[in-house]
Amino acid sequence: MAEPLLSVRDLVVEFPTRRGTLRALDRVSFDIGEGEVLGMVGESGAGKSITGSAIIGLIDRPGRIAGGEIRLRGERIDTLPEDKLRRIRGKRIGMVFQDPLTSLNPLYTVAQQLIETIRTHLDVSEREARERAVALLDQVGIPAARRRIDDYPHHFSGGMRQRVVIALALAAEPELVIADEPTTALDVSVQAQIIDVLRDICADRGAAVMLITHDMGVIAETADRVAVLYAGRMAEIGPVRDVIKAAEHPYTSGLMGSIPTLAQTADRLTQIPGSMPRLDAIPQGCAFNPRCPRVMPHCRTDQPPLTPRAQGRQVACWLYAPAGAAHG
Amino acid sequence: MADALVQVQGLTRYFDVSKPWLNRVIEREPKAYLTAVADVSFDIRRGETFALVGESGSGKSTIAKMIVGLLEPSDGRILFDGQPMTGTDGAAMRKLRRRFQMIFQDPFASLNPRWRVGEIIAEPIRTFGLASGAEMRREVGRLLEVVGLGARDAAKFPHEFSGGQRQRIAIARALSSRPEFIVCDEPTSALDVSVQAQILNLMRDLQDEFGLTYLFISHDLSVVRHMANRIGVLYLGRLAEVADGKRLFTEPRHPYSRMLLDAVPDLEMSGRRRKRVEGEIPNPIDPPPGCAFHPRCPLVADRCRREIPQPVARGDGMAACFAVEEGRG
Amino acid sequence: MGEFIPEDRPNALRRAWDSDLAYSFRTSPVALVSGIVALTIILGAVLAPWVAPHNPFDPATLNLMEGFTPPMEPNAFTGNVFWLGTDNQGRDVFSTILYGARTSLFVGFMAVLFAMVLGITLGLTAGFRGGWVDGLLMRIADVQLTFPSILLALLIFGVARGFIPPALREALAIWVLIVAIGLSDWVQYARVVRGATMVEKNKEYVQAARVIGAHPVKILVRHILPNVMGPVLVIATIGLALAIIAEATLSFLGVGLPPTQPSLGTLIRIGQGFLFSGEWWILAFPAAALLALALSVNLLGDWLRDALNPRLR
Numbered sequence: 001m002a003e004p005l006l007s008v009r010d011l012v013v014e015f016p017t018r019r020g021t022l023r024a025l026d027r028v029s030f031d032i033g034e035g036e037v038l039g040m041v042g043e044s045g046a047g048k049s050i051t052g053s054a055i056i057g058l059i060d061r062p063g064r065i066a067g068g069e070i071r072l073r074g075e076r077i078d079t080l081p082e083d084k085l086r087r088i089r090g091k092r093i094g095m096v097f098q099d100p101l102t103s104l105n106p107l108y109t110v111a112q113q114l115i116e117t118i119r120t121h122l123d124v125s126e127r128e129a130r131e132r133a134v135a136l137l138d139q140v141g142i143p144a145a146r147r148r149i150d151d152y153p154h155h156f157s158g159g160m161r162q163r164v165v166i167a168l169a170l171a172a173e174p175e176l177v178i179a180d181e182p183t184t185a186l187d188v189s190v191q192a193q194i195i196d197v198l199r200d201i202c203a204d205r206g207a208a209v210m211l212i213t214h215d216m217g218v219i220a221e222t223a224d225r226v227a228v229l230y231a232g233r234m235a236e237i238g239p240v241r242d243v244i245k246a247a248e249h250p251y252t253s254g255l256m257g258s259i260p261t262l263a264q265t266a267d268r269l270t271q272i273p274g275s276m277p278r279l280d281a282i283p284q285g286c287a288f289n290p291r292c293p294r295v296m297p298h299c300r301t302d303q304p305p306l307t308p309r310a311q312g313r314q315v316a317c318w319l320y321a322p323a324g325a326a327h328g
Numbered sequence: 329m330a331d332a333l334v335q336v337q338g339l340t341r342y343f344d345v346s347k348p349w350l351n352r353v354i355e356r357e358p359k360a361y362l363t364a365v366a367d368v369s370f371d372i373r374r375g376e377t378f379a380l381v382g383e384s385g386s387g388k389s390t391i392a393k394m395i396v397g398l399l400e401p402s403d404g405r406i407l408f409d410g411q412p413m414t415g416t417d418g419a420a421m422r423k424l425r426r427r428f429q430m431i432f433q434d435p436f437a438s439l440n441p442r443w444r445v446g447e448i449i450a451e452p453i454r455t456f457g458l459a460s461g462a463e464m465r466r467e468v469g470r471l472l473e474v475v476g477l478g479a480r481d482a483a484k485f486p487h488e489f490s491g492g493q494r495q496r497i498a499i500a501r502a503l504s505s506r507p508e509f510i511v512c513d514e515p516t517s518a519l520d521v522s523v524q525a526q527i528l529n530l531m532r533d534l535q536d537e538f539g540l541t542y543l544f545i546s547h548d549l550s551v552v553r554h555m556a557n558r559i560g561v562l563y564l565g566r567l568a569e570v571a572d573g574k575r576l577f578t579e580p581r582h583p584y585s586r587m588l589l590d591a592v593p594d595l596e597m598s599g600r601r602r603k604r605v606e607g608e609i610p611n612p613i614d615p616p617p618g619c620a621f622h623p624r625c626p627l628v629a630d631r632c633r634r635e636i637p638q639p640v641a642r643g644d645g646m647a648a649c650f651a652v653e654e655g656r657g
Numbered sequence: 658m659g660e661f662i663p664e665d666r667p668n669a670l671r672r673a674w675d676s677d678l679a680y681s682f683r684t685s686p687v688a689l690v691s692g693i694v695a696l697t698i699i700l701g702a703v704l705a706p707w708v709a710p711h712n713p714f715d716p717a718t719l720n721l722m723e724g725f726t727p728p729m730e731p732n733a734f735t736g737n738v739f740w741l742g743t744d745n746q747g748r749d750v751f752s753t754i755l756y757g758a759r760t761s762l763f764v765g766f767m768a769v770l771f772a773m774v775l776g777i778t779l780g781l782t783a784g785f786r787g788g789w790v791d792g793l794l795m796r797i798a799d800v801q802l803t804f805p806s807i808l809l810a811l812l813i814f815g816v817a818r819g820f821i822p823p824a825l826r827e828a829l830a831i832w833v834l835i836v837a838i839g840l841s842d843w844v845q846y847a848r849v850v851r852g853a854t855m856v857e858k859n860k861e862y863v864q865a866a867r868v869i870g871a872h873p874v875k876i877l878v879r880h881i882l883p884n885v886m887g888p889v890l891v892i893a894t895i896g897l898a899l900a901i902i903a904e905a906t907l908s909f910l911g912v913g914l915p916p917t918q919p920s921l922g923t924l925i926r927i928g929q930g931f932l933f934s935g936e937w938w939i940l941a942f943p944a945a946a947l948l949a950l951a952l953s954v955n956l957l958g959d960w961l962r963d964a965l966n967p968r969l970r
Contacts (some may be wrong), residue, residue: 397867422870429868438865440883446660447660480663
């Protein structure tokens, strides 16, 4: 197998607090291939956004990467000094956040922000940068891009702003775009448009996408593979169709059953009892064991390793792991 | 309708969004009004779940607030069990108030962080003088158990609970005055999906157990599909369509209902290619003339740009659309 | 109320010690030192009649022969040693500081209390009612803010004295001072409370109370007030330091407390007369006490603001 674009191995992120150190990510491993869309799902607090922040080196203090490694095309980036990392952010890794308002500077026109980003990372003239900017806005579906490029962010509607943010993330032709809940703040009808734009433009340019969201529907429509996080640990990772249609981890199958869909007819939704543990109260063994319908005695004592399955799937569950393969 | 518990008739609400008086004088601007809700009428039948769906600016929360008396209607009226809600005062209103309750969207904002859970749940009991002392404590403990928590949780503070547990507490508070009707304003949109399933199931169980009537407000069609008997689709403050719960999903009439359905992600991975959704919601301060949906509508005709379509009864529901009216849909 | 307090909850001291606020206090050196300094001065002032070596206002214990004794030196006539020396009338400076701080703190606390009650009441009303009530109250506040508060206190003080018969002036001086300082200071409480009230009143827990028809006054007092008290406590702490300084300034200018009821400000005013004749201690020690008190209280206020700010935690 060719070297992956991004490779995360045994990533540990910790937050020291007054009442002990909280482990927000516990030995998380995954790869993103060239041009691939990897969906990252989980409930709030599962660690999906922290994974994104760790990759671009933007973990809020006092949190820190306490173990593991992150490689971009084989080069370690988690140990880079801040100035080198800054060159990777924006240039090689673009970012799209939930709230388009905070990603855009209200004091500058869209043109100014796009041209500055393009010229910071690419060696082009002002005029060429402007041409590229117009082309980008056109691609993300902003009508009359040439006329609107000199408008300020507040002149755009929420959906249009998120398109501008996507253009900005792609301005330096990154290899990877990290999109953190890019559609959550938007209306249902606009959400679908933004998903389409994000998927199409990244496919056009061959950029890989790490799509962080709580919305399985968005993943189903967009991603090639999906990674399911639970309490800071990887539960399951695999091709999106397989995971959605035939989840192996009891958490994933419970999650899928609990989502109401347009086609379903049952009166009651399948529900997982309880809720995800807080980081300061993660149970011993498998983090999911108190809620798991198929719990076995050693689920309560040993943490299951991420076990390879057919079709490149991996599952961290004792139902599929060889006995005696405890993680760590 | 004989069995209507809540009747909403011609409900309208404006908001004054004018600039301050001095600015208006200097800039010679007239007063500006935003029409949040325009001429909305529907009935909620006893024992059913009536859902209102819509996106931002559709007026769904404004309608909810008017129904529970948090906002005064600018025009139109609301009847609860045949009694008008506006203009009723004093003891009669107090009696009426006990019979309806509300569940809010954000379980982190809907519980007073400085109150113990028991106090929070007991507030309606005290306010309506339903019980006191040991009897009230027993009732609070019983309610906590009804929503799946424990009687001992009454002594805790809201911050000791997760989002889903807090929403259970909010539901216990809503039940504590033994209401017949509960307005649920996006009760699960702040929750994770696995917790959402628990809350939706709980709400259904409670409905069966206590014979509750729900007004369920949501932007999520899949959730509405799961919960509602009948559904009203709102667009920019007006009802576009009212339809039977199943019917809306199999035969949507209004072009906007169809568009909303198209926008729902395809979780079944059936491979259906969605139709591209066009345009965005216009600014409600300056809505398009005629039918507010016409700039995004695939079935637009000249008439839609000039006249506002009136609701036309169709089967068990209605649709406000010229295309449907003229059979072009 | 109180029906849902668990019987087995740990006692108040235990809970206070375990709280995040107490933890933040224990781990902040600035807060610890300021706390100790402020507490020492406050305790000394409160317990002055029992801990002060002399009662500087009891003429029977005064000995004019002991006037102008320098610190830590035996008096030439009586051989008594005074830690911080004595003033022109032979009063022990240490004792006058304790008694002076007592007066200063009393005025400070009462002025803050007055400003707080007034500010909170008006702020809650303005924020909750909105409309013209809010407009009127906030314009009054705006106008008041354009005057320096010390000038305003001077004005209030002057006007009040005009209404009070001369015979009562001395006895009422301290209350006039409290009202003058308090009145010049209510605005910031009102503004903060108004802002917080406007945020809280739109929160869903307030709406939930309105849905069941709870009385507005009850909503204000039981729901909103406890949730706006955090920022108020911060201002009150810093306000205490400011009120003590305001009192000292007024007394220093001679419009505050009479010499029969000296505060730290009065002591400083008296002391500065001797600065150039070499008796520096009569000025220096009261001034240092004022500085230590105001600074430590102020630093405590700063710490409290950071500790209560959830974004900095």
